[in-house]
Amino acid sequence: MEQKNKQKIKQLTSQINEHNYAYYVLDQPYLSDAEYDNLFRELESLEKANPALIEPSSPTQRVGHPIKSGFQNYDHEIPMLSLSNAINEQEISEFNKRINKWLDQSKTFYVAEPKIDGLGVSLIYKNGKLIRALTRGDGYSGEDITHNIKTINAVPMILRGENYPSFLEIRGEIFMLKSDFEILNKARAHVGEKLFANARNAAAGSVRQLDPNITSRRKLSIFCYELGASDGLDVNTHWDMLSYLKSIGLPVNPLAKKIDSIDNMILYHQDLEEKRDNIPYEIDGSVIKVDSYTLRSKLGERARSPRWAIAAKFKSKNAETQILDIILQVGRTGVITPVAKIKEVEISGAIISSATLHNQDEIDKKDIRINDYVIVERSGDVIPKIIKVLKEKRPKNTQKFAISDFNWPDPNCKIERIDGEAAYRCINPNCKSRVMGMLEHFCSKNAMNIEGMGPQIVKQLLEVNLLESFDDIYRLKYDDLIKLDRFKDKSAMNLITSINESKTTTFPRFLFGLGIPNVGQHISKILDIHCHSSI
Template sequence: MYLTKVNKMDRNSAQKEIHRLRREINRHDRLYYVLARPEISDRDYDALMHRLLELEEQHPGLVAPDSPTQRVAGEPLPGFAQIRHPVPMLSLDNTYNEKDLREFDQRVCKGLDGQSYRYVVELKIDGVAVSLMYRRGLLEYGATRGDGTKGDDITSNLKTIKAIPLSLDSGDGAIQELEVRGEVYLPKKEFARLNDIKQQEGQASFANPRNAAAGSLKQLDPRTVAQRKLSLFVYGIGRPPQNIDQHYQTMEFLKGLGFRVNPNIGLCRGISQVIDYCNQWEQKRDTLDYEIDGMVIKVDSFAQQRQLGATTHSPRWAIAYKFPARQAVTVLRTVEFSLGRTGVVTPVAILDPVLLSGSTVSRASMHNEDELVKKDIHYGDTVFVEKAGEIIPQIIKAVPEKRPPRAKPVKMPKECPSCSEPLARNPEEAAWRCLNVSCPAQVKGRIEYFASRGAMDIDGLGTAMVEILVNSGLIKDYGDLYSLQGEQIMKLERMGMKSAENLLEGIQKSKSSPFWKVVMALGIANVGAQVARLLVQRYCNMEKLQNAGCEDISQIYGLGPAVGSSVENFFANKKNLAVLEKLKKAKVRMEAEETPGAPQTFAGMTVVLTGSLQNYTREQVTELIVSRGGQVTSSVSKKTSLVLVGSEPGSKLDKAKSLGVKLIDEREFLRMVKGL
């Protein structure tokens, strides 16, 4: 990629460069978030962003409200201001079956006095409706639908969503005012990820992606919203421009401006085609990576829409067709309290088996104590269960009228179901935990997690095998796996030579798992795959990670104090260190793999660059250092290993001198790059 060389630029060239970078970043945002067709790696993208940030820092007067750097610039808000919608956001009437749809069509037909008309049929995204106001091509504000007339001003939160353009691709900026409407949603995968994290942290999980999206948009801190990876599809315009007279055309127009439009739009003549199209999507809904709860049917022509008009609540030219709810009614027989590797106790409902969207359901999550109390669940209750996304079903509500006499409310146990130690609840979280680290259920959970796919990926070591190995006393932690002997395993019940061999082979193979997987497999709270990779990028071996400390870890871009303190706590625990020792003895990988070719001369170092170099751009320098095991940060601190000083260095040099950080010049840098 071409990047201009770093020099203290004069204002004019800086301005040109800033514009070029913004265009480039916006183009890549669009390729990635709108068209799902990325052209560059994340690292190259970060380099562009880094460069733009730097130039804007040098020239604060050139920062513009639609700069990509402004997506997460907002400070937490005390609350939301109200915004009045220029055109009310009406809600749609709902229909639930074919008959309703045919009746809707008859009303349309009558209202249009026999003119011919066509329908546009769109997916009804299960998200949160928002309004985006663009003036002179720039996003001015964004608001929730609210009551349809007034909504909350959530501009800084919406700006974090990269599918929302901050400025329009209208070329000459001729569009004076445009109010675009869309649906903000959380992709299913992201929903599952968020709930995983919530569960790990012992917080109540979100019931469904829509709630998660709505909850995210109501966060007062835009930085939290930015981590939620929300997305958006647009579906209309408040007041369409004069030259556009059809809905379908509107969607093409929006696409041209850089908006994300759902590709599954159907054009239908006649209500039978509409019904077919709706039925097709009801079958195919699970193939999408977001939730839809129905279809939206609109008369295409604006002239005809105007002719049909609206009631006080909803237009007469459009209607929603809702898919049947994926709910079922059954009876709650009993409750199991299951315990994961983190010690959090989760109530799981055991149900009379019932068919729910294609599969038989007999267990459902009830999340935590607060949910039990809120939903007032009793043993023997008749309950509604629902599937949200692809996760396990959950109980939506109980039907108190059908409650058996003298039924007892479901309560959390006071003692651990596995080890009988008393449970504890931190007042800040909803979860009850067992604090006993040797608790058998937690021990098993940790070993299972260690061996799971994505972590050490040990074939043949699933739930059942872990259960057998722990119950027989052969292993007490995952470190013990590596001293297992074939004869020991074969003595166990139902274990043949073949399965013993397989298991041992799987364990043996896991020793060569990449270092980041080892870090992940340790089971440190808040350290999943992504975080483990970031940690390993910074700390090239276990010893460095162990000694890093909360403060240093918190400063890694993308991590925070939560990760920092859980890593620190993990290594502060003597029992964990003893287990780690067993892994070391077994020669499980304890350091990052070397990149073939490049000598790791910057391994574990944190380097800061100040000024400009003769032969390299800032991005090239970063690449050279990172590929040799080092890390580049933007500010000098006590933890900085080296400061690379170019010509016209800035204040970073003074800071480095005052802290006594080692300084190197370009020649010395070159020498290190070559591994001399």
């Protein structure tokens, strides 16, 4: 009887995996939702009656138990670098010219794909089994989110066939369909929860849940787009690599295309931009890569990006809105940035409620006033800014704004404009806003990575005088936190655990966290190598 049940479980598992492959990779589903659900329930029932026969890779085991505390970091075998940008067709053309010049040839073949507005992830398979999934992180190390990635049906727990190396790392982009994002936000609005600003934030928040049950209820998707490290995989071109990924059960973007000329490169980009609103997920450009791996090796990499690829951005979208107020934000270095608070408006799937004004010169140059009607652009589909004041619609009650006239609430703070600079600065090193910015930076993901120490918690701890400097973070105790609003037993314990875990770090992260002017992530790593000083 046990052998019969074992065979039936194997058969059902195979049927479910084949359907997932047909649905997510081939886009040719052959089972209805009801038929799929019946197979899944039958498998669940059999496994419940025969728990000794449950395999870790079973489709029923995708949703595991919550993890107790923060995410563990692991190094990427090969860095997950960012891409250089091209913001117009001329820059796309210049990229092609540079490639041909460096390679000393007249023509190069490329592969182009949509640039999905999602979250980069690394999938690691050992002997065909998914053993780990990491976020991109800082490009050199990422957080272990395996428990959440397993909930995505499009990600195979076991690769198809047998044509794969013993170790294989694949890069992909996690995203949420526009329709699934709308459903999620409607559900959150119904129960009074805060809405996600855009689909990317929803996807990023979903994969960083401690409880995979929450992630499993949010429909996430993935397209795989690049090879990371591997143990002897013999693939010569990017196009062949995409075909290979598809053959072993990993979904790739069907809109990827081989490109044989600069004219076709630009046509592909233009065509994507025209179809952008009809594509079921958010994209913000196209990615263009040299097809040949041999040529990629010749071209090499810069410090932060490969020379053989570029991200061509779409023209920024914009919308009309009204300025309700102008406030000042103080950064950790004391630089003061004026920010326009505007009537909420949707741009590229994101709800925008503020826009940077950069500095006083920008305000004066564009004659930006409170209560003005303006055009707001989501520059690079990330940072909103005001590109035009609609002076023909200017109300009578507009108010001019000058940083020098602003009454700063902290009497100990003094605002000055430094000679030769456009920016104003707060020159008080103990300014609470500056200190808050420094502490936020120190705790951030790319620095000490203290999970749960976000801006609101830092602000709260400052207000109750539990924080004044970096070392105060490591003096915090459970008894200090449990008395405060926002904290219950579990959240207080989790924060103390995360603080303690951050003590095991690297010299570049610590150095970057100190916020020394002109010492960013890259310089921190260079200093670490030069000084042999990793801790």
